[in-house]
Amino acid sequence: MEINILNCRLSNRISNNEYDFLLFLxxxxxxxxxxxxxxWPDTFGDVNYTFPSSPSIPPQLSLLVKNVDLRLDFNEFSQEIKTRYPQVKNVIRLKNKFNNDIKLVKLELSSSTLREELLTKRKITVGYIVYDIDEYLAPAYILICSKCMGLGHFMKQCTQVKSTCRTCGECADDLKLHICSKIEKCVHCGQNHKSNSLRCHVVKSFKSELTRKLLSSNNRSSSSSTNTLNNMNNSNFKYLSSDFPPMPMPQFLPTNPNNTMLTKLDDLLGKITEVNNHLSNLELKYNRFEQFMTEKKENDLLVKENLNLLSEQSVEFQKDLVHHSLLIERHENLFMKLIIPMFEDLFGLIASQNQDKKGNILDPDLKLKLERYLIQMKKIKEGKYSIN
Structure with missing residues (x-):
């Protein structure tokens, strides 16, 4: 196995004469x-060493599984992948910018050969479901020197003597003593933004070129691995039964191999039945509501007809009332202008007959009655006139 080492350096952590040694491959x-x-060997030059922690898996050893349902049991999903592919170290559900789970799952592998095999198939089967697989492309991170604002190196690797202000772009021996003009000017493009801004088109171009190089390096590695697999497949080999021992018997043999699938189908059918029942109830309620609305419309029409009939009857009543008012007024006029004057004349005649030739009253009671009748008729006339 040929190991290609890009660089190696000591880390900043130094304690008890122990150093952390970093390898870049x-x-x-x-x-x-x-x-x-x-x-790894046991020692380096008779010096013991330890692995303090397991390094993070780079994107070049990662894959993406697409369209993974959010409702499935993710622990069971992860365990099945790790059981089928022991080289899979981590199974991670990705999240969006709102920290919500999405349908993409990241697989971190420890074997580049397995990664190329899965990429060649472009498929992976988990729980009787076939998922699509694609490369995982992580965004490239750009190193910006905090001393000279240059791209692609750390401050410790910087060869510039003076320090560059990230705001105004001027050089100074000591930035703490530097008086900045606060006018932003990029040292890369000369535009009005800070020199370490990621929106600078020079920084963006550097990032694009870096991403292209990383992808091309990854593609070369993939092609070499594929060629190695093809050479292994084309090589002649001799079959020996001893090289392929029989698999051990399972600890538990289910009576029905399709029991899990049948259970899932039964659950699905049960849920479909529940949905149908809910739909039937909704349809029944809708029919009742529709019948209620139809009856309401009919009742509204009946009420409208009754209101129209009452309106017509009210008009007739108004006419009858006017007619009766005219009759009453006519009768009152007849009574006041004909009957009462006639009674007054009659009472006057009777009063004159109730006297003798000398003018003496013959019947005092009759006189009193006549006077009372005249007073009452006078009051009636006064009441009539006061009403008018």
């Missing part, structure tokens, strides 16, 4: 080989 196959601690 060129390709994913070298990384996956050294990721297995069994490939």
């Amino acid at each position: 060129k390709d994913a196959s070298s990384f996956s080989f050294l990721l297995d601690q069994n490939h």
